[in-house]
Amino acid sequence: MKDGEGLYTQRCAGCHGDFGEGLGRWPALSGRAGTLAGDRPVKTIGSYWPYASTLIDYVRRAQPFGDAQSLSNDEVYAVAAYLLFLNDIVDEDFELTKETFRKISMPNERGFHDDDRETTERAFWNPNPCMTDCKTDIKIIDRARILDVTPAARPRRQAID
């Protein structure tokens, strides 16, 4: 993890913030636990991600943004360990390896469940859904170019915290 801190500061903090809090509109990687059910949910490694393996794999394939796959495997493990530490998931001296990652249990792991709609919602389904020419009584009442769909002024950007 200690190796990860320097690397994170050099290669990641410029966008994601010193503590993973996210800078400007770059994504936050830590904190916001318990926000998912609230009005302003923020998905972070700690608040959302179910498995550490996803984090390791994603960083290995896709980060640092704009310079993907420039880290060695050891660097990926080190920086991922540091991100887990920033999310209070592992201790400061935790060493992330292909063996130790299996011991990690992520805070939101139980927030996911299998899609059960096929059994729970089956009763609502139409057994013979129409797939072609379904509506015959369509009347065109207006055209987009004369509808007032373009706002006159640029909308103000909504701030995200």
Ligand code: HEC
């Ligand atoms: C130039 C800015 C930049 C840098 C530097 C950068 N990232 Fe990112 N990072 C991004 C952006 C943008 C995304 C969102 C990408 C997307 O959704 O396709 C992202 C997404 C992520 C995510 C997923 C966040 C989520 O919950 O979806 C992780 C994890 C991550 N970065 C880790 C890292 C690590 C580790 C480093 C350093 C090795 C790093 N990033 C460096 C910009 C950056």
